[in-house]
Amino acid sequence: MLRVSNKNKLALKPVSLSALGILLAGAVIYYLSSPANEAEANFALKHKDAPVVALGEQVYAQNCASCHGVALEGQANWQKRDAGGYLPAPPHDETGHTWHHPDSYLFLMTKYGIEEMIGKSYPNNMPAYEDKLTDEEILAVLSYIKSTWSGRIQRQHDQINARAKAQ
Numbered sequence: 205m206l207r208v209s210n211k212n213k214l215a216l217k218p219v220s221l222s223a224l225g226i227l228l229a230g231a232v233i234y235y236l237s238s239p240a241n242e243a244e245a246n247f248a249l250k251h252k253d254a255p256v257v258a259l260g261e262q263v264y265a266q267n268c269a270s271c272h273g274v275a276l277e278g279q280a281n282w283q284k285r286d287a288g289g290y291l292p293a294p295p296h297d298e299t300g301h302t303w304h305h306p307d308s309y310l311f312l313m314t315k316y317g318i319e320e321m322i323g324k325s326y327p328n329n330m331p332a333y334e335d336k337l338t339d340e341e342i343l344a345v346l347s348y349i350k351s352t353w354s355g356r357i358q359r360q361h362d363q364i365n366a367r368a369k370a371q
């Protein structure tokens with residue numbers, strides 16, 4: 205959706221090409237910066253980029269390992285809700301289902317949290333990292349996670365990404 209401010213509408217009255225150009229440029233900038241369109245941006249994980257993976261390993265140790273496990277093994281009985289109805293943290297290794305999700309989902313979920321992704325209330329213990337990590341750090345930590353998967357699972361994940369992009 206394009207939002208056209210009153211100011212831009214007035215600017216259009218003496219229809220000049222430059223005013224139209226400015227309006228279009230504004231609309232494009234708005235479109236690209238709108239969170240709703242982030243899903244279309246490029247979130248490709250860089251699991252073969254050594255410096256990115258090294259940064260991601262640090263980010264993981266400092267922010268994720270406490271719940272998802274130092275060796276990405278997740279919490280015990282992660283498929284069973286606890287007494288309070290919450291799911292424990294799942295593993296990020298191949299035994300979990302992190303690799304079932306495309307890059308864009310993993311990125312947006314880590315940044316904005318699960319409720320924001322699914323668009324409804326869902327009490328859970330996964331924090332949103334919007335105010336704690338930069339986009340670069342989020343991409344790095346997810347790239348690190350992917351770098352630990354076997355070649356076979358990495359290729360399956362590449363296919364999941366290709367299917368998600370084609371939708």
Ligand code: HEC
Nearest residue numbers: 267268271291292293294301302310314328329330331345
């Ligand atoms: C306070 C504990 C905690 C911390 C810290 C934490 N998580 Fe989570 N995470 C969870 C829980 C619990 C879930 C499952 C929530 C649910 O489904 O109810 C989860 C789920 C996820 C999922 C979804 C996995 C899937 O298969 O659907 C991703 C991706 C994820 N976390 C990434 C991260 C990353 C990256 C970090 C560090 C930057 C992190 N988490 C830090 C608790 C945590």
